[in-house]
Amino acid sequence: xxxxxxxxxxxxxxxxxxxxxxxxxxxxxxxxxxxxxxxxxxxxxxxxxxxxxxxxxxxxxxxxxxxxxxxxxxxxxxxxxxxxxxxxxxxxxxxxxxxxxxxxxxxxxxxxxxxxxxxxxxxxxxxxxxxxxxxxxxxxxxxxxxxxxxxxxxxxxxxxxxxxxxxxxxxxxxxxxxxxxxxxxxxxxxxxxxxxxxxxxxxxxxxxxxxxxxxxxxxxxxxxxxxxxxxxxxxxxxxxxxxxxxxxxxxxxxxxxxxxxxxxx
Amino acid sequence: xxxxxxxxxxxxxxxxxxxxxxxxxxxxxxxxxxxxxxxxxxxxxxxxxxxxxxxxxxxxxxxxxxxxxxxxxxxxxxxxxxxxxxxxxxxxxxxxxxxxxxxxxxxxxxxxxxxxxxxxxxxxxxxxxxxxxxxxxxxxxxxxxxxxxxxxxxxxxxxxxxxxxxxxxxxxxxxxxxxxxxxxxxxxxxxxxxxxxxxxxxxxxxxxxxxxxxxxxxxxxxxxxxxxxxxxxxxxxxxxxxxxxxxxxxxxxxxxxxxxxxxxx
Numbered sequence: 166x167x168x169x170x171x172x173x174x175x176x177x178x179x180x181x182x183x184x185x186x187x188x189x190x191x192x193x194x195x196x197x198x199x200x201x202x203x204x205x206x207x208x209x210x211x212x213x214x215x216x217x218x219x220x221x222x223x224x225x226x227x228x229x230x231x232x233x234x235x236x237x238x239x240x241x242x243x244x245x246x247x248x249x250x251x252x253x254x255x256x257x258x259x260x261x262x263x264x265x266x267x268x269x270x271x272x273x274x275x276x277x278x279x280x281x282x283x284x285x286x287x288x289x290x291x292x293x294x295x296x297x298x299x300x301x302x303x304x305x306x307x308x309x310x311x312x313x314x315x316x317x318x319x320x321x322x323x324x325x326x327x328x329x330x331x332x333x334x335x336x337x338x339x340x341x342x343x344x345x346x347x348x349x350x351x352x353x354x355x356x357x358x359x360x361x362x363x364x365x366x367x368x369x370x371x372x373x374x375x376x377x378x379x380x381x382x383x384x385x386x387x388x389x390x391x392x393x394x395x396x397x398x399x400x401x402x403x404x405x406x407x408x409x410x411x412x413x414x415x416x417x418x419x420x421x422x423x424x425x426x427x428x429x430x
Numbered sequence: 431x432x433x434x435x436x437x438x439x440x441x442x443x444x445x446x447x448x449x450x451x452x453x454x455x456x457x458x459x460x461x462x463x464x465x466x467x468x469x470x471x472x473x474x475x476x477x478x479x480x481x482x483x484x485x486x487x488x489x490x491x492x493x494x495x496x497x498x499x500x501x502x503x504x505x506x507x508x509x510x511x512x513x514x515x516x517x518x519x520x521x522x523x524x525x526x527x528x529x530x531x532x533x534x535x536x537x538x539x540x541x542x543x544x545x546x547x548x549x550x551x552x553x554x555x556x557x558x559x560x561x562x563x564x565x566x567x568x569x570x571x572x573x574x575x576x577x578x579x580x581x582x583x584x585x586x587x588x589x590x591x592x593x594x595x596x597x598x599x600x601x602x603x604x605x606x607x608x609x610x611x612x613x614x615x616x617x618x619x620x621x622x623x624x625x626x627x628x629x630x631x632x633x634x635x636x637x638x639x640x641x642x643x644x645x646x647x648x649x650x651x652x653x654x655x656x657x658x659x660x661x662x663x664x665x666x667x668x669x670x671x672x673x674x675x676x677x678x679x680x681x682x683x684x685x686x687x688x689x690x691x692x693x694x695x
Contacts, residue, residue: 217529219639243637247576251566253521253630260522264482300565301516302605304659311512312604339577339604340567346609365518372508374484394569 179319179374180269181424187233188419189268190412191259193275193362194248196401198225198238200409201274205229205416207236215265221249222258229413230420237262251339252365259369270424271377273366274412276404278343278393279383283333283357287386287400290411291358292325293335293379294318296367299350299359300338313354316367319376320428328414333357335381337364341394343387359387376424378415382407444584444639445534446689452498453684454533455677456524458540458627459513461666463490463503465674466539470494470681472501480530486514487523494678495685502527516604517630524634535689536642538631539677541669543608543658544648548598548622552651552665555676556623557590558600558644559583561632564615564624565603578619581632584641585693593679598622600646602629606659608652624652641689643680647672 192198202209207225216222221240228234239249239258249255259271279285294317301312325332336356338347343359351359358381370377382404385396419427457463467474472490481487486505493499504514504523514520524536544550559582566577590597601621603612608624616624623646635642647669650661684692 217638220637242576245572245576247572249576250568250573251577253517253633256518256522257525257634260525298604300604302607303515304607305663307510307512308515308606311507311510311514312516339563339565341573342567342569344609344611368518369522372485373482398570 179376179424181319181376183269184421184423185232185270185419187266187268188235188270188272188416189262189266190234190236190272190274191255191262191366192236192238193250193255195238197275197405197408198236200405201412202236204409204413205234207234216261222261229416232416232420234416235262235266251361252337255362256365256369259366263369263373263375268375270419271366271370271375272412272415273363273377273379274408275360275362275381276384276397276401277335277358277360277381278385278387279358280356280388281386282388285333285357285383285386287383288403288407289331289383290407291381291383292321292330292332293358293363293381294332295334296364296379297334297336297354297356298338298364299336299347299354300340302346302350313350314364314368316364316371318367318379319424321378322429324415324418324427328418335360335363335379337362341397358383380408380411380415382411444641444689446584446641448534449686449688450497450535450684452531452533453500453535453537453681454527454531455499455501455537455539456520456527456631457501457503458515458520460503462540462670462673463501465670466677467501469674469678470499472499481526487526494681497681497685499681500527500531516626517602520627521630521634524631528634528638528640533640535684536631536635536640537677537680538628538642538644539673540625540627540646541649541662541666542600542623542625542646543650543652544623545621545653546651547653550598550622550648550651552648553668553672554596554648555672556646556648557586557595557597558623558628558646559597560599561629561644562599562601562619562621563603563629564601564612564619565605567611567615578615579629579633581629581636583632583644584689586643587694589680589683589692593683600625600628600644602627606662623648645673645676645680647676
């Protein structure tokens, strides 16, 4: 949706010409977030001041390189105690954080599966150039396109080049495995990386016209013979460590810049 | 989750002992909502007063049987013009409406596929007794249960009996079709009806501890030989008409009662 730049250089009504001041970093898993919270020396605050009572969401805040930085995580499922992964909790958290904190930049950082056929290696950090869904099949004309829900990313060519990230398209689904139908849609989405939240975060960012940078660290290669779950669990802390390097680099880079500055003109 | 009633008759912290005053009815498709808006003579208001600017969400409000009633729909996709069906838009709309309007009862009304093996017929209106997901496969211990995300419904035995609704378990996924994997999960979820939003609305209602009644009108039989899409499109307006009868009956029934009154004691 949106995606094209208008003549003023703004993407889909996004305010890309104002200096970045407040950044919200959305992270689905606590194990992905905590190394970064420690690196940035952020402080967990009383979430009740920002979010309604009862929600399991966590917020860690501080000032980094002159920016107000908030890391938000959807927290633990109240009954089962595991991280609230997937599209619904992350979209709710992104929405609530955006409305309460009014960031002028969102970052979604997390782990992803990568396709070696597209050049992905374990440990790579990708910036998503496009978002789509691979598990929303609605075989009615136009609804079929809505289900895929392609959204072009906020353009950040300078940042990708200067910080030496890889770039590629991201496809999102609510399952860690991949069925034949998922695979078909992932191929149609031309995806290099696959995750469980990205397109939902992008949907909210796009709806509220907030620029978004999506950083995805590869924990497993989807198109090899090794089982996804084992690779994911084995490489999880390495990927979290890659993110705890990448996010501070991005924060340092965007400080003093506008979002429009992040893209080659 | 929650689900068990404590000794005070409250479900998972839900306020079931106060008289119902404000009701928010969440409906995914405009064609499902408009006959009901007309029947209830609700008025579309300026959504900007309740929701942030830029969102496509619609709200129709009025006083019915002494209740403040608001019908909310996620509206049309900005780029493609089709209804914003599926879990993410409906969970966001439910969350934003609940925070802004503070209802003490949520109703999710919509269409569903039904399983004839479980006794469902086209045109039946079901009240969901349990919610689960069938397209969130996470094959890691505990995360597997989180993916399914079973939530017991707010108990409404009296209402179901007195208004002669059918009752059954609801399974939700973001696709209109059904893959072999979906079918396996739907069977494991013991579902009688299948939709594209219910479990996500229930997730938000449960998180915010707001009682929820889910009314699902059957547009198509999933386990017969007729194609789902054709049946869905053919029976859509009949199902919308069934809902525009059922929802006013529910509003009339709950008026002057507490949510605890809706359940046989």
